[in-house]
Amino acid sequence: MSVASRKTLGAALTVLTGAAAALVVAMLAVILVDVFRGGAGRVSWEFLTSSPEEGMTAGGIFPAIYGTAVMTLIMTVAVMPVGVLTAVYLHEYAAPSSRMAALVRVAVTNLAGVPSIVFGLFGLGFFIQFVGGALDHALSPPGELHYGRPALLWAALTLAVLTLPVVIVATEEALRAVPREHRDASLALGATRSQTLARVVLPQALPGILTGAILAVARGAGEVAPLLFTGVAYFLPELPGSVWSQFMHLGYHVYVLATQSPDVEATRPLLYATVFVLLALTFALNLVAIAIRTRTRRKAAAGH
């Protein structure tokens, strides 16, 4: 190949890779600008705090914000202990050659690859029909369904299963980052393994574990498909009264507004505003979580 053609190829590659990178930025910019222009002006205190009205062509989205927040919170409370304990087992207790640990790792990897709609079916079959059905059989009057119905709790637990791999992988990564020297120092001072874990390893791994929580929340708050089977409602005039109630959800509300409205023109500003709120909420959540993580990390590095 001649020098000239090599130079041409080099220049072409530079342009091509640069264009691909620019395209990514451009797409994000288009989304943000479009959503901001269409939605920001429509968001008001009233919009955030009132219920949808007149067949969703007016009113606000408070029940959807509330439902999303509560569902995400329950999901986090459910997924963190199980995920962290699993990672601790894998990294701290299982022998490197353990077949049980290998099996768990295969399960985690495959769990992460399951399409989210399948998690919805799983939630319906396992949580609602099997667990809920068993609860009804034991606790409810014959013929009545109290637990074996779509509900806030079942939706949150289904998403907890979906986000489990995220938490496990992040926590294991965080545990791996704790220097061996610190474990040795603790053990050489006569600490047991559990004392070492509680006083040295977990405090140092905390920023990484919080990262796992952030990723789980970001993933869980944005999922809609599993909720279709497990608890989300098209429209509810009232907030969910307990974890056994159905709930509204921002992501699903976007879908409803976009496809089910009797008057598309009247709904459009609401749709834009809802998407704007969903994005703002996700960003805000991430910012808060990143701030917590940075503070924890700085504190951990500086000592207490």
Add this chain to the structure above:
Amino acid sequence: MTSIPQHASAAPKMETRGLEIRYGPKAAVKGVSLTLPERQVTALIGPSGCGKSTFLRALNRMNDLIPGASASGEILLDGRSIYAGHLDAVELRRRVGMVFQKSNPFPKSIFENVAYGLRIGGLSDKRELGERIERSLHSAALWDEVKDRLGESAMGLSGGQQQRLCIARALAVEPEVLLMDEPASALDPIATAKIEDLIHELKARYTIAIVTHNMQQAARVSDQTAFFYMGELVEVGPTEQIFTTPREQRTEDYVTGKFG
């Protein structure tokens, strides 16, 4: 080279008999029988990979933590096997403390670093903690440098200070034996001298075993020197004799710098 008076009559504090340590099929320590006399400093010298660190780590069962490591033969503390039922590894490590090659303070305050071993032992009384931490920092010759900033992070200390903090942390649980794995190899000459002075002071109260690559250091700090080569204990004797009139040719070659 300074001449250190020998206490040949000192009672054996720790003793190994035919100790063999394997990593999988490979023997890292082969049939080593060695006595650590009470309140004396024993230096373990030898080229890299000769098994001296492995031997040291066997004395408080830190090798147990390495997958595939196994030990046979006897290790005695005050004449009783450290593998016997009366003593588990956790209890043993409180009696046989360790200082590592790389200083490894926890990312906590100076105070909490020294308090660590006491807290896990169940001590929570503020006043007693404070007293014992002050005493340990005095023993490690660090008190004057840190007394005004006990609440600050240990990570802000210099390398030499960090290593003395690790020594203070090990002393706080009041062990009987102190194992030191090349405690000064990562330090500058001034910090090294401080650690060596410290070892001189500590041997009045503790039985010490120190692994070192530095021949002058072994000569300066120890009463007894053991030369390891290829997993075997080649020769052990009073430090002065090992460095002036070794019985074995291999020992002479090593201490005179012909290989290493």
